[in-house]
Amino acid sequence: MPSEQSPAPSITRRLLPSVLLLLTVFGPISMDLYLPALPALTEELGAVTSVAQLTVTACLIGLAAGQLIAGPLSDRFGRRGILLIGIAAYILTSVLCAISPSIELLILARLVQGLAGGVGIVIATAAGRDVFEGKALIRFYGRLTVIGGFAAIVGPLLGGLLNTFTDWRGLFVFLAAVGVVILVITLRMFAETLPADQRTRGGFGQTLHAYRTLLGDRVFVGAVLNQGFLYAALFAYLAGSTFVLQDIYGLTPQWYAAAFGLNSAGHMVCGYLAGRTAERWSIHGTLVVGVVVTGLGAVALLIAGLEPLPLWIVIVSLFALSSGVAVTAPPATTLALSGYPQMAGTASSLLGMVRFGFGGIAAPFVGVAGALSILPLGVTTVVTVLLAAAACLLLMRRRTLAITRSPAASEAAGPHRR
16 A cells, blocks of 8 residues: 555554554444343343343444544544543443443443444544545455444354353453453554644534534535435345344244354455555445446345245345445545545435444334334335435435546655645
């Protein structure tokens, strides 16, 4: 990546992309690492299952809200300071989760843990926009998608492995230790990516103005809504895959983990390929392909809900759904952020908030007919994909993209060109 950076990049600058990718992991992995221990947690704290599941919901809400808060703050005060505060808060709340004596305190701690975890996601996305442009930016967002898929694989599997050695409290201690490692790496390797003269001014009023500017841009709104609805389909899949594959089709936990891992691997590979395809072929074309692939998977799930289908068709459908969403992420993120280098944090925060927020709203719908019906999952995913396709119409009139400038122009612009 040296060609996309300054002529003589330091070691810190060369390692920055890896640090940014690492920052995207600790938020999402917090959401599902402890899931294998959730039954034991429920029993130890004397909670009912529905209340214990609020620990997942609280973290998801926190991840969405944390991005909404941290993004504008990082535009005003810089990326590094806000990031360090977020990581420190993550470590403290992970410890608080580990020592929580009641389910109520655990739910509150999980909410704050999510808020802190969301900081890493939005800072990584915004700092990437600070440092990269042109094809390098598309490539970077493709790698963010890959790392997200990797976290989806590692979270439950690592949690299950650790749960053989420790209880649920130990899992939160592990998350705190991960936070400490990330804090040390950040202190050593993450230099400020947003110079003081390029930060926003004007406080809360300026933030509201930035929101009005972004929400008045049909391309930004189209890209964000597209991702919100597609991530709603993805979160519906995450919420419903367990009962579809285990309760309906009778897979053992081991085979379910294998199927889940296959789909997550597809998410990673397709996210990487989408970044390369958008870079070399077409941003809009790659986005449309991703929506179509997601739609095919959703329609197949709807058919499976109306008429029983073989297991392999359902697994392929889930694979298409997850992989299609991954294909859309790099081009949609590029479309949303490429036009706003001066407010990348605010733009990133809205994108992340909508992704997690829409996902949190859609996930409960997959269980409305009980654990023995695929139909709600099929209906939810088809509806959300149709809405995502409709959002693409907002993108059709944009004739040019700053992001498609020639490689020579991108290289000449340097890492911080505004």
